[in-house]
Amino acid sequence: MNLDECYYLGYTSKIHGKQGELTIKLDVDFLEECKRLESVLIQINKTDTSLIPFFISKSQFQNNSTLRVKLDDVNEIIDAKPLVGKGVYIPNSLLPTLSGNQFYHHEVTNFKIIDTNYGEVGQLNQILNYPKQAIFEVINTDKKEILIPVVDDIINYIDRANKTITVTVPDGLIDLYLE
Secondary structure, eight states: OBGGGEEEEEEEEEEETTTTEEEEEEOOSOHHHHHTOSEEEEESOTTOOBOEEEEEEEEEEEETTEEEEEETTOOSHHHHGGGTTOEEEEEGGGSOOOOTTOOOGGGGTTOEEEETTTEEEEEEEEEEEOSSOEEEEEEOTTOOEEEEEOOTTTEEEEETTTTEEEEOOOTTHHHHHHO
């Protein structure tokens, strides 16, 4: 399975115990669902976009965002050592379904952005993830880039059926990019 078909869960942070159990530092909001995973995909080589599947025989939360797992065929420290510090993924098809104004970033790519005052702004090209703020990168019909902060107060409605996101951006923000 390829990286672009998968969702990043977190990374393997260390080995736990002599039987090669791994500790996964999770970077997700759906922690309860992670406890019920039957398998994960691990990116062994950062320069390769292919992922290797591993079945989980046992899992247990250590704290809010750390999951200890026992992977099939990883029975000793020597087996687990090459897996430490690697990205852990699941197929997008296994993600919990979100509704309302909650969304996964990959889910809304190519949605039309419609502002309540301005009208159709353009098409969502991607979501830029910055440390303090995620940003919608919107490309309008004139191929101009418009950046809109991803903030609950700005996002009014996500229509998955029609692939639109209705927003109300601060006055003048869109005009800044069109001048």
